[in-house]
Amino acid sequence: MTAIRTRRRIPMTLMARREARHGYLFILPWIIGFLAFTAIPMAATFVFTFLNISLNQQEPIAFVGLDNYRRLLGDEQAWSSLGVTFRFALLWLPVVIVVPFLLALAVNSKSIRGSSLMRVLLFMPYVVPFVASALIWQNMLVDNGWVNRALGWIGISPPSWLNDPTWVIPGLVMMGFWGLGAGIIINLAGLRGIPTELYDAARLDGAGWWRQLRHVTIPMMSPVLFYTMILAVVEVMQYFLVPLVLFNGTGDPAGATRFFNLYLYQTFFTYQEMSYGSTLAWLLFVITLVVTLLLFRVSRHWVHYAGER
């Protein structure tokens, strides 16, 4: 008891002190960068929300109390754009978590030949710049593009993906398939890391394919699935660049792609309203943080870490 307490009090030896000094010296670039580009700006963003900073207005900077927050509460555009982001997230999150897992499962299957070629091909779109991939997919989703031709062959009368407010969101989800490469690789690494003895034991107990998946693969993969889920949540909340490129920030068709982050971007960049933009940024940060913390809390019930009993 006392030993534990006093352990920290033991003065560091000369050697240890020198080692610590070297350690700090080497990580110094990051510490400076963290303060300059993360910690201080973050605090400044918070301070900005109580001021009236705007780059194109000549009024003196003043403390305005909760004015920005009051404006936010009554700002219909902010809330409706948050709705757009949430609706997209609802459709996108299952895809970004489940599809890479399923594809990795298929590539990793013993009943597949050519899996290393498949892995490379599936990962390849990851290096395609997203501006390029947005334009490539735009070409794919126009009215006489390949997607609609394929749907026509199987007798489905295809929607106008990029002009119809209902179908533009599924269209954007389809474009997102090119961003799944990293997720597939991470899932694949996770699958390869599962000890084969677990499957042998399950087979001895008479478990078939489905029960092996349910009782071995999914529990063992839960940390990977959780990791991709958290990253996906953080990313989906910030989503707006693909529609920005495709629709030039207009939110077309009919406001269906006016994402929250697009509104934020236009507030601070187009209208140069730094203080109100900061208020929107804090709202985004708080929502992301709350969702992430909730997921962490719930994760105790389903995420299984090896070595933890």
Next chain:
Amino acid sequence: MTSQSLRARRVMERADVARKIRVALMTIAMFAVVAAILSPLAQMALSSVKSKEQISQAYSPVLPSDPRTYAHDGETYDVYRVPIDGEERELALVKKGRTESEFIDPDNPGRGPITWQGSWRNLEPSWTLAPKWSNYAEVWGLIDYPRLLFNTVALAVISTIGTVISCTLVAYGFARFRFPGRGPLFTLLIATVFLPTAVTLIPTYTVYAQIGWVGTWLPLLVPTFFGNAYNVFLLRQYFMTIPRAMDEAASIDGAGPLRTLVSVIVPQAWPAITAVTLFNFVYTWNDYFTPLIYLSGQPDLQPLQVGLAAFNGLFYTNPAYIQAGTMMTIAVPVVLFVFFQRTFVRGIMATGVEK
């Protein structure tokens, strides 16, 4: 051989055949999925060499083609696919009429005109394969490709130098030295991955605007010299696998920590350093948002992605140009990927597994 063992063998053979069929079916199905996911690349490549006229026609062929024409007696006639006697023939339309038209067979013009009953407007035109390679040359000039390429390469090279140097130093600090607060600081470093960009962007942008950095490359380059979470993490994981005995031997020989890093750690960590180099190069090449906000008024300083998005805004009426321009911006990352796919895949695996 007893009949029982014969039967057992037959059962096993049948199971083997069933397994082979399953493997074949699953493999074909998966390659079909992969082909579907990659098919946009094919449509891009084909569209990029089509004519504007072809793309605007709804039922034009998949391959880049021109409507077929036939020159006869100093006149040029369009060629149509005409059904005659249950057979489809490619004939040049010489005399248009509402209910009947006259055609000439290009393969046999001496036979004279063929009369066909029906409205020629319902006929499908005949196409001949005609890739329009000139699209690339035209786009090259229209978007000032050499300038954009130079900017992109310069930005990618400088920021990669900054990233590799700073991340190597920081990763070495975290991997090899014990100091108070190391654990929490490392957690803090990793936590920055999960931070939305917007929450730090506005004051940073404001400060850059005040000190005159907006409209220059500085906001894009300076931060890369201060390390970033992904690459520090990747390098640190790799450094930890290098046996400590090696640095100890170097330090007994009188090498200081920096010397140990340069002469012991770096030579052994080439795979990880290559991965960081490639990732950062491709990341900078592909980045759109940062150059967009800091270089928006400076077309001379913009990289390819910003130029491509602007080009899309200007030339959306000619999708072939857009696709050719797109092809020109993805060529470098895709070629890098083809050569270094193993390094890319291993790098991603390393960041994903530990968590």
